[in-house]
Amino acid sequence: MPKKEPVAEIFESVSDGLKQLYRSKIRPIEEAYKFGEFYSPYMNDSDFDAKPMVLLLGQYSVGKTSFIKYLLGRDFPGAHIGPEPTTDRFIAVMHGQEDKTTPGNALAVSANMPFRGLEMFGNGFLSKFQGAQLDSPLLHHVTLIDTP
Numbered sequence: 001m002p003k004k005e006p007v008a009e010i011f012e013s014v015s016d017g018l019k020q021l022y023r024s025k026i027r028p029i030e031e032a033y034k035f036g037e038f039y040s041p042y043m044n045d046s047d048f049d050a051k052p053m054v055l056l057l058g059q060y061s062v063g064k065t066s067f068i069k070y071l072l073g074r075d076f077p078g079a080h081i082g083p084e085p086t087t088d089r090f091i092a093v094m095h096g097q098e099d100k101t102t103p104g105n106a107l108a109v110s111a112n113m114p115f116r117g118l119e120m121f122g123n124g125f126l127s128k129f130q131g132a133q134l135d136s137p138l139l140h141h142v143t144l145i146d147t148p
Contacts, residue, residue, distance in 0.1 A: 015049055022043060040117050044111060046112050046113060050143070051139075051143050052141075053092075053142070054144050055145040055147065071138055072139070074136070076099075077099050077133070077134065079091070089128040089129060089130055090128060090129045091130055091132050092129070092131045092132070092143055093131075093132045094133050095134070095139035098133070100133050101130050101131065101132050105126045113131075115129075128148075
């Protein structure tokens with residue numbers, strides 16, 4: 001009797017394939033061992049669909065915020081520049097249709113944002129985190145994180 005070949009599933013993107021693999025193979029194991037209750041929340045679609053993130057690190061007043069402004073070609077909401085330490089929080093600079101800022105607590109509980117895992121650091125951290133949305137061609141492809 002001839003051996004039957006497995007039928008390969010075809011996905012629109014790598015992200016779709018990873019989502020399906022997670023839902024069918026990994027998530028059931030996480031649920032069986034209650035992984036989401038003691039380590040990190042279960043993943044959702046926004047975790048797979050998120051754009052790559054670039055975290056800018058460095059001492060204060062070395063130009064991290066200025067570098068982001070240069071890349072974007074404009075200011076972003078929440079950006080402050082000066083000789084003293086002016087960025088007092090982590091700012092996720094993301095694409096959006098209009099300029100606005102969003103508090104970290106709101107970003108961490110939003111199902112369509114990839115920041116749910118930050119809830120485990122508590123309100124102390126989330127009060128020092130915010131999102132800045134603006135329309136920029138670069139931000140269609142990447143999210144930039146400005147740091148204090």
